[in-house]
Amino acid sequence: MNRRRFLPVLPILTLLVMLGPVLAGLWGTLLPAFGHLPAAGLTGPSLDPFRDLFDWGGLPRAVMLSITTGLLATAISLAIVMLVTAGWSGTRPFRALERLLSPLLSVPHAAAAFGLAFLIAPSGWMSRLMSPGLTGWDRPPDLLIVQDTWGLTMTAGLIVKEVPFLLLITLAALGQADAQRSVTISQALGYGRLTGWLKTVFPRVYAQIRPPIYVVLAYSMSVVDVAVILGPNTPPSLSVQIVKWMSDPDLAMRLEGAAGALLQLGLVIGALAFWRLGEVVVASLGRRWIASGSRGKFDPVVAQLALFAGASSALTVLLGLVVLVIWSFAGFWGFPDPFPDTFTLRNWMRFGPGTLDALGETALIALTVAFVALILTIGCLEAEYRFGLSFSQRAVWLLYLPLLIPQTAFLPGLQTLMLNVGADVGRLPVILAHLVFVLPYVFLSLADPFRAWDTRMGTIAAALRASPNGVLWRVRLPMLLRPVLTALAVGLAVSVGQYLPTLLIGGGRVATLTTEAVALASGGDRRAIAVYGLMQTGAALVPFALALLLPALVWRNRRGLRHG
Amino acid sequence: MDKGLSLRNVTISKGGTPLLSVTHDIKPGEVLTVMGPSGVGKSTLLAFITGTLAADFRATGEVWLDGHNITQAAPHQRRVGILFQDDLLFPHLSVGANLAFGLQPGGSAAERKAKIDEALEEVGLSGFADRDPATLSGGQKARVALMRMLLSEPCGLLLDEPFSRLDAALRAQVRDMVFDRARARELPVLMVTHDADDAHATGGVIITLGG
Numbered sequence: 001m002n003r004r005r006f007l008p009v010l011p012i013l014t015l016l017v018m019l020g021p022v023l024a025g026l027w028g029t030l031l032p033a034f035g036h037l038p039a040a041g042l043t044g045p046s047l048d049p050f051r052d053l054f055d056w057g058g059l060p061r062a063v064m065l066s067i068t069t070g071l072l073a074t075a076i077s078l079a080i081v082m083l084v085t086a087g088w089s090g091t092r093p094f095r096a097l098e099r100l101l102s103p104l105l106s107v108p109h110a111a112a113a114f115g116l117a118f119l120i121a122p123s124g125w126m127s128r129l130m131s132p133g134l135t136g137w138d139r140p141p142d143l144l145i146v147q148d149t150w151g152l153t154m155t156a157g158l159i160v161k162e163v164p165f166l167l168l169i170t171l172a173a174l175g176q177a178d179a180q181r182s183v184t185i186s187q188a189l190g191y192g193r194l195t196g197w198l199k200t201v202f203p204r205v206y207a208q209i210r211p212p213i214y215v216v217l218a219y220s221m222s223v224v225d226v227a228v229i230l231g232p233n234t235p236p237s238l239s240v241q242i243v244k245w246m247s248d249p250d251l252a253m254r255l256e257g258a259a260g261a262l263l264q265l266g267l268v269i270g271a272l273a274f275w276r277l278g279e280v281v282v283a284s285l286g287r288r289w290i291a292s293g294s295r296g297k298f299d300p301v302v303a304q305l306a307l308f309a310g311a312s313s314a315l316t317v318l319l320g321l322v323v324l325v326i327w328s329f330a331g332f333w334g335f336p337d338p339f340p341d342t343f344t345l346r347n348w349m350r351f352g353p354g355t356l357d358a359l360g361e362t363a364l365i366a367l368t369v370a371f372v373a374l375i376l377t378i379g380c381l382e383a384e385y386r387f388g389l390s391f392s393q394r395a396v397w398l399l400y401l402p403l404l405i406p407q408t409a410f411l412p413g414l415q416t417l418m419l420n421v422g423a424d425v426g427r428l429p430v431i432l433a434h435l436v437f438v439l440p441y442v443f444l445s446l447a448d449p450f451r452a453w454d455t456r457m458g459t460i461a462a463a464l465r466a467s468p469n470g471v472l473w474r475v476r477l478p479m480l481l482r483p484v485l486t487a488l489a490v491g492l493a494v495s496v497g498q499y500l501p502t503l504l505i506g507g508g509r510v511a512t513l514t515t516e517a518v519a520l521a522s523g524g525d526r527r528a529i530a531v532y533g534l535m536q537t538g539a540a541l542v543p544f545a546l547a548l549l550l551p552a553l554v555w556r557n558r559r560g561l562r563h564g
Numbered sequence: 565m566d567k568g569l570s571l572r573n574v575t576i577s578k579g580g581t582p583l584l585s586v587t588h589d590i591k592p593g594e595v596l597t598v599m600g601p602s603g604v605g606k607s608t609l610l611a612f613i614t615g616t617l618a619a620d621f622r623a624t625g626e627v628w629l630d631g632h633n634i635t636q637a638a639p640h641q642r643r644v645g646i647l648f649q650d651d652l653l654f655p656h657l658s659v660g661a662n663l664a665f666g667l668q669p670g671g672s673a674a675e676r677k678a679k680i681d682e683a684l685e686e687v688g689l690s691g692f693a694d695r696d697p698a699t700l701s702g703g704q705k706a707r708v709a710l711m712r713m714l715l716s717e718p719c720g721l722l723l724d725e726p727f728s729r730l731d732a733a734l735r736a737q738v739r740d741m742v743f744d745r746a747r748a749r750e751l752p753v754l755m756v757t758h759d760a761d762d763a764h765a766t767g768g769v770i771i772t773l774g775g
Contacts, residue, residue, distance in 0.1 A: 388619040456648055459616045462639035463646045464666045464716040470640075474665070478656045559698035560655030 008387055010379035015398060017376065018439045021432060022402050025410030026265075028417030032258035039419050040251035049259035056256070058235025065237040066267055069151045070221030073158035074275070077313075078213060080159070081166040084310040085205075086197035087303030089174065093311075098171070100314050102548070104164040106489075106540040107317055108497035110517050111533040113157045113229040115320015117146045118327060118526065120153065123335060125323045131336040138336055147232050154230040154237075156316075158220045163313045166209070166216065172448065173208035177201055194303050195296025199289070211396075215403040217275055218268045222406030225499035225514065229521045238264055239408040246412045246504065257412055265409035272404075321537065327530035351531040355513065358532075362496055362512040362539055365427065369434040370491030373442040377487065380443070381450045382472055385458075399443060402436045407500045415504045425507030433501035434494075442491040449483035479561065481554065485547035493540040513539055566631050567592045569613075569644075569720040569752035574625035576608050576617075584609060584773050585625075590720075590752035595743065595768035598756045604774030606756035610722045613754070614646055615639035630719045645718030645751075647742070649725040651705035653697035659684070659708055660693030666712035683711040687741070703734040710742055714749070721746050723755035727762055739765055 031037070035046030053059065088094040107115075119125050123140035131137040146153050179201045186196030222239045231237050236244070238260060245257030327333075331342030411433065418429065453476060461471045477484060499514050506515075517532035555561040568591045575585035583605035590596045598606055611617045613627050616639055626635045634642045653662050663680045671679070677693075684692055687707040697705060706726075713721070726742065727735050739762065746753045757763055763770050 454652070455616075456650070456652055457654065459611075459614055459639070459646060460648070460652050461654075461665070462616070463614060463642075463644060463718070464712065465640050465643070465668070466665070467640050468638075475654055475656075479654070481656075555656060557658075557696050558656055559696055 007379060007383045010376060010383050014376045014380050014439065014443075017432075017435055018402055019398065021414055021436050022405055022410050024417055025412075025414035026405070028413030028415075028420075029258050029261045029265075029410060030413070032255050032413075032416055033262045035255060037251065037255060037416065037420075039416075040254070042252070042255065049255035052256045053259040053263065056241075058241065059238075062235050062238040062241055063263070063267065065151045065232065066221045066239065066264065067271060069155045069158065069227075069231075069237070070217055070268075070271055071275075073155045073162060073220040074213065074217040076155075077159045077162035077166055077216065080163055080306060080309045080313060081170055082198070082202060082205075083194065083302060083306030085167070085170055085174070086202070087194040087299070087306055089179070089197070093307060097167070097310060097314060100318075101164055101168055101171075102544050103541060104314055104317050105168060106493045106537075106544045107161070107321065108493070108514060108536050108540050109157075109161050109223070110225045110229060110497070110499065110514055111324065111537045112161050112317050112320055113226045114517070114521075114529055114533045115324050116153070116157045116160065116316060117230060118323045118530075119316065119320055121146045125319070125326075125338075128336055129338050140335055146230055149232050151227075151231055151237065154227055154232075155220075157226050157230045158223065160313045160316045161226075162216050162220065163310065164317075166212070169209045169212045170205060173205045174201075176208065177204045179205070190295050192296030192299030194299040195294070199286075203283075203286070211400045214272055214275070215400060217271060218404045218406055221268050221271060222264055222408050224408065225518045228518055238267070239406070242408045242412060243500070243504070246415065247508075254412070254416060258416065261409045261412050264406050268404075268406050268409070321534075324530045324533050324537075327526045328534055330527060330530075347527040347531055351528050354516070355532055355535040358511050358513045358516045359535060359539060361427075361510060362514070362536075365431055365434060365502075365510075365512065366492045366495035366539070368431050369438050369495045370442065370488050372431075373435060373438045373491045374446075374484070374488050376439065377443045377446050378450075378477075378484075381447060384451075385455070386468060399440045403440055407437075411500055411504045415507075418505070425505060425509060427506070427510055430502055430506045430510050433505040434498050437498060437501065438491045438494045441494045442487045445490045446483055446487035449480060453480060482547070482551040482561075485550055486544075489543035489547040492543040496536065496540045566628070567750075567752075568594075568630070569754060570626075570628040571613075572626045572628065574609070574612065574623065574627065576605055576612060576621055576623045578605075578608075578621050583621075586771065587625075588769070588771070590754060592750035592752055593747045595746070595753040595755060595766035597763040597766050597768060597770045598754065598773060599758065599760070599763050599770055600756075600773035601758055606758075606773065607724055610646065610724050610754070610756060613642075613722060614644055615642055643717075643719045644722060645713040645716060645720070646722040646724065647709060647713060647726045649728045651697075651702075651709040653700075653705055653708055653712070655698060657697070658693065659689070659695045659697055659700070662697060662708060663693075663712050663715055666715040668715070668717055679715070683715055684708075687711055702730055703738060706730060706734075706738050707741065710738075710745070714745060718751065721751045721753045723753065723757075725757050725759070726755070728757070728759060736765070 031044065033049055034044045035042060035048055036044030084094070084097070117124070122143045122145055127135070127137065127140065182200040183193060183196050186200050187193060191199065224239050224243055227237045227240045231240065235241060242257050242260040242264060245253045245260060326340065328347050329343045329345070330340035331344045333340035414433065418425065423429065457475055458471050461475045466474060497514060499518055502510055502512050502515050513532060513536040517529065517536050520529045520532060568589060570589045571586045573587055576583045586609065588596055598609060600606055608617065608621055612623045615637065617623055626633055628634070629642065629644065654665065657665060660680050663683055664676060667676060667679060680693060681690070684690055687710070689704060689707060697708065700708065727739050730738055743766065755766065
């Protein structure tokens, strides 16, 4: 009976947990940005923080970096995913990419960024494999490849991680777009496979995947961990600089940081508006293109190029992991040698114990967050089923809100707010902060399979006199074991990968694998980085493997639940 | 106490458009068939009786079962059994566990197992208790679904196009099996179908909806 009163309030509670910290954080950013920070003995309002911000010499470059990396990473990864899907969906190479999807997705951004750095740095694996034979180098060339001034390597690091994400959501959208028949019809009308897909399926798919694309744009503009590892230093990107200001022992620097955070928010909103405008332009050009009736002469070439780009992107992440593995076992590895002289366990012996402490902290936080998120999500979906309490179409955007507002815009505010009210930093606030980012992903992951469940099963079970809770526990959840575990794994992976919430809300006192790994970036000890990066990858990857394995094992004698 | 299933001034509408209105008493052992093309709301009538009508429909009137007004009762307390055109056996449970799900609580484990074995034997499926339902043929699944429903001891039976997925040879056989058992247990039966053959096989009253 208790549950009956509890269930209907769950959707509200979930929204509160998800949006409360975002709104509080924005408020906490707004006040110091206008000079109000009682903890530092300052009261506003004043425009001094903004004056200081605009006096900072690095600002124009930092702003440009935020805009170019965001727009480029989003546009390029979207183009790769759309063209690969258009040219290859249903074919063997495409299925190979699909199979790589889960592992590629679960590699945390930081680990992928380290892998990329170890691959393409002047002293990286590529350069070693080609030297001195192809290049003539017998020492690393003096080139600024990683952390280049233009942020190109950082953009590449974002692209290789956003491609699998966009591919995943595209696959989900394809299921509802009736793509295959549209392509068959257009091919019968003489259109190339790729052109036919772009002209008939793309508009429907794009309408569906628009919110996650905006998420990718907002994320790429304001990312911190990837920027610390691959982005330029002097000046760094705006978000990295905000974090520097916020971590300064001088509390007054927080005012400038808060002003920067508001600017970052403004930049993201501006870029989203610009992207929306771009959509209108592309739509109008597209309509003209469709009306022209062109059948797609260059389809084969474009499709080959797209496949090359998509495969390169996937390969980069995988080779990055390989080079991490090599470094983690490397003894002495002199420059142009393609492999280390010796392989040794010493690196693991040396850094292993430290990673285990961080792994414990990471697992404790991730498991708590993922389970809470899963319970809230199932509660919301079940309330929707029993009482018809569903998010309206517009309210679905609320789910994306925590992912659309840049982390650097509200997390510093949340930290400042906690400072003002004297709340302690530490594990519990970190858990609550992680929940903000984990909940949307867990919800989005579980919602479709949960709703797709045949409700006649529920009618049958109720007719067999099973109570609503009995239907949920004895029929629905067991049948949905695979998607439930997948949602849990998604939640774990998202929590494992969180850098900024752990760093800022933990006050530097909560050490997870991700914060430790990113902290190693400036030191440049490749062996330590490799060990931490691999542990971080493992922490995200193992749950995914279990989510695949367990249902197959539990339901090994139930054919009706395979591939379900 | 009136035994049987009574629909009293039941009307269902969607968005202000009336779909159907029915008033009828179904006596124990009798079959009422509701016919009509798809889309006239036949299945909605069954959803109203099982208490699972979707929120966008509006319904008035009352449903009485064995002298109780069940119109407002929770779906799992109505004691109305239902069979759909798909068997809808729970895919995560074995055939025996599916039957155990239907069987009312009570009795020792051995007694319950005996009842399940007896039910399987009744429909010629002895020894099927540990099978995965997905490995059964269409006719076998239909029989398990029927026995699962009967083991829950319903006081009335609803059939939603129950035979339309079966091929012609099986159809008559399964149909007879269902009606025989409903008659033996003196259950009032309400069937919706668009198949005239099924309708006439019942030998009961036929209501036709939607012109």
